[in-house]
Amino acid sequence: MKLKRVLSLFDLTNIVIGSAVGADIYIVSAITAGLVGPLSILVWIAAGFAATLLALVFAYSSYYVPRVGGSFAFVSTAFDKFYGFLAGWSMWIAELLALPVYTIVFTNYLQYFLPLNIFYQTLIKGLFLFGLTFINIIGVKAAGRLNDVLTLTKLSPLLLIVVIGLVSFLQNPNFLSNYSPLAPLGFQNIGTAFVLIFWAYAGFELGTLPASEVKNPKKTIPKAIILGMTVVTLFYISINFVVYGTMNWQQLENIKLPLVAIGATLLGAVGAIIMTLGALVSVSGTDESGVLSIARLSYAMSLDGLFPKIFSKVLPKYRTPYVALTIQGIIAFFLSIFSTITGLISFSIFNLAFTFLLTCLALIILKKGREKELHGQNILPWIGIAICLYLLYSTGIFDKIVGTLIILLGIPLYVFFSPKEDIKHLKKLFVSEEMIMTRRLEHKERFLANFVRLVHRIYKKINNF
Numbered sequence: 001m002k003l004k005r006v007l008s009l010f011d012l013t014n015i016v017i018g019s020a021v022g023a024d025i026y027i028v029s030a031i032t033a034g035l036v037g038p039l040s041i042l043v044w045i046a047a048g049f050a051a052t053l054l055a056l057v058f059a060y061s062s063y064y065v066p067r068v069g070g071s072f073a074f075v076s077t078a079f080d081k082f083y084g085f086l087a088g089w090s091m092w093i094a095e096l097l098a099l100p101v102y103t104i105v106f107t108n109y110l111q112y113f114l115p116l117n118i119f120y121q122t123l124i125k126g127l128f129l130f131g132l133t134f135i136n137i138i139g140v141k142a143a144g145r146l147n148d149v150l151t152l153t154k155l156s157p158l159l160l161i162v163v164i165g166l167v168s169f170l171q172n173p174n175f176l177s178n179y180s181p182l183a184p185l186g187f188q189n190i191g192t193a194f195v196l197i198f199w200a201y202a203g204f205e206l207g208t209l210p211a212s213e214v215k216n217p218k219k220t221i222p223k224a225i226i227l228g229m230t231v232v233t234l235f236y237i238s239i240n241f242v243v244y245g246t247m248n249w250q251q252l253e254n255i256k257l258p259l260v261a262i263g264a265t266l267l268g269a270v271g272a273i274i275m276t277l278g279a280l281v282s283v284s285g286t287d288e289s290g291v292l293s294i295a296r297l298s299y300a301m302s303l304d305g306l307f308p309k310i311f312s313k314v315l316p317k318y319r320t321p322y323v324a325l326t327i328q329g330i331i332a333f334f335l336s337i338f339s340t341i342t343g344l345i346s347f348s349i350f351n352l353a354f355t356f357l358l359t360c361l362a363l364i365i366l367k368k369g370r371e372k373e374l375h376g377q378n379i380l381p382w383i384g385i386a387i388c389l390y391l392l393y394s395t396g397i398f399d400k401i402v403g404t405l406i407i408l409l410g411i412p413l414y415v416f417f418s419p420k421e422d423i424k425h426l427k428k429l430f431v432s433e434e435m436i437m438t439r440r441l442e443h444k445e446r447f448l449a450n451f452v453r454l455v456h457r458i459y460k461k462i463n464n465f
Contacts, residue, residue, distance in 0.1 A: 034253030040249075056226065062074075101344045106128055136320065
């Protein structure tokens with residue numbers, strides 16, 4: 001049973017914005033202030049530029065492959081289902097881990113108004129997650145409309161802070177004094193700050209997941225991603241310009257809720273309340289976007305035989321993947337109880353960077369021999385590869401080890417669920433005489449010159465593809 005095409009450009013743009021603008025902007029500013037000081041504003045600009053370039057890679061890939069599944073569909077089409085599975089698996093893990101993060105943050109913000117014990121915190125987490133799951137089950141159109149409302153609502157308090165902050169900047173000549181010195185802590189923590197800030201921009205990739213439910217996906221998806229990322233980048237840079245100008249970085253690094261503190265500084269107690277409410281709505285909108293999009297990824301992988309068939313079950317009345325939605329809700333609920341925000345984000349960052357890397361490589365293949373010439377499609381994937389490698393490099397040793405293990409754990413799942421002909425193909429690669437001879441030659445030719453020659457041959461084959 002096919003999914004309904006009911007999502008418009010406006011709906012999908014809001015999914016992109018709603019996926020990116022979440023709790024991150026309400027907490028990351030303070031963390032990065034303690035890492036690099038006011039220099040954070042430049043890192044926000046750099047991360048926004050990098051995220052927009054990667055978003056364009058996804059937009060162009062979705063033009064060539066306008067199918068449900070996002071990076072899984074792109075990589076599968078460019079290479080084969082095994083590499084597509086690795087891209088889909090790592091993305092599924094990364095996005096799934098984000099759901100409990102927002103659930104935890106929502107509960108923490110709620111305690112600004114109402115202190116909660118452990119029992120009520122657990123109850124709120126359950127109601128929050130399964131409420132959004134239920135809305136997505138009864139229909140993607142209803143979920144899209146809810147996301148529209150949440151996205152527009154969440155941007156309002158942020159816009160208020162920007163406007164009032166910029167007016168304060170024009171009236172107060174000492175506003176820029178908080179930017180001096182620009183780098184009081186040096187440059188050694190820029191990589192860590194870049195990773196944390198980039199995670200605040202992440203979410204654009206979710207806009208390509210519900211492709212089978214989008215009207216005119218070839219045109220709508222690229223436009224939605226570009227429009228959404230433009231809005232997100234402008235908002236983030238404007239907001240952080242106000243944040244770092246309003247409050248000294250040494251004060252910021254000791255504050256858990258920086259935008260609430262900025263709201264209180266600019267508007268008093270009313271400002272703090274407005275920003276707290278904005279944070280609750282913002283987190284809800286981000287989690288709703290995630291719930292909507294991640295289920296479509298597992299649905300697509302299940303249809304291709306790479307996930308349990310139960311994930312592709314569609315509720316006849318509403319034509320939504322209700323089993324996938326329910327299972328991810330249950331997993332996210334338990335993770336929100338037994339995991340920490342830091343641990344969840346660390347796994348998410350590494351897996352996302354790996355998925356983005358495979359998607360950039362896929363675009364190099366997808367664009368070959370196509371009639372449509374998209375601006376920058378020849379250079380964008382190579383820039384994207386460099387960005388992804390930097391993200392992977394900038395994560396901690398623990399993140400690299402655990403993230404790699406999680407990706408490798410997906411291989412037994414592929415072997416178990418993949419169609420038998422795919423497994424036979426992989427087996428042939430390992431046992432055929434040609435492949436054995438090739439591996440022997442590769443084992444002998446270890447010198448740098450031979451390695452460079454092999455890389456050059458591969459590059460020529462890709463260009464001639």
